[in-house]
Amino acid sequence: MSVKKLLGNLKKIGGKGNEGSTSPDDSFSTSRDLGAKGILIRDRLLGLGQEMFHAQKEFNAFTKVPEADELLNDIDEHPHFFVLACIMDRQIKAERAWLIPYRIHKEIGDYSFQALSGLSLLEIHRLMSEPEALHRFVDIMSRLFYSGISRIRDVYGGDASLIWKGKPSSAEVIYRFLEFDGIGPKIASMAANILAREFKVPFADYYSIDISADVHVKRVFARLGFCNPDPTVEQVVYKARALYPQFPGIFDFSCWEIGRKWCKPKKPLCNECNMRDICPSASNAQSIH
């Protein structure tokens, strides 16, 4: 499960909203292909996305373990927690994956990067596997964890926040994440989206932040008429790019939330959905079983 699913459990603690601009621009060619209703749907989703983008910074309950979440949210003083958690986020539930850096730190009794940086691969493997396995694939994930620490130390001088500091372009940030062993385009884009949307990290642009096309997002994109039924991940990713090239990932959370709350695989709750007045599938909802 992607970590964005955890972001439905946010708890406000205040802070500044994102000052970047993602205003819709109807001048791009997609508007001509969408039709009036498609534009309405796109703009409704954009509005929801922009509301979240410009909202006050919130505390993210990544793991629901308060101490771990405090450290994961502290991207200024403990940025390596966030980066290492992204590396661990594969093949297991996000809550469990995002807990791994905290559990390793807790075991060595020190939350500083320096303490982590002194561990050998053998020690990390032991901490990852005893007294219980922290990941389904301990061998490979120990190597990736160790490699991630080495990269943060050798390339970023121990300060992982240099990956996103200084208002770089979204492509540059995603490229830097892709340079870590074990991080592919999906996780790199998710990491950039969380940094931009949740942590309000300013980027020079948002062009390269893609939508994370999970089952909810795919279903909502299809029912809203943007894609054919049962689209592929690539179709959803490219459709989101076509709909809003400036920031394709801005549709991410609103679609996921609609999918989770109302647009169920069977018996969607159209009467409660905030897209019901413009959704082309709303009238057919009773026939979706």
Ligand code: SF4
């Ligand atoms: S109106 Fe119904 S079919 Fe359309 S997005 Fe909402 S829940 Fe899904």
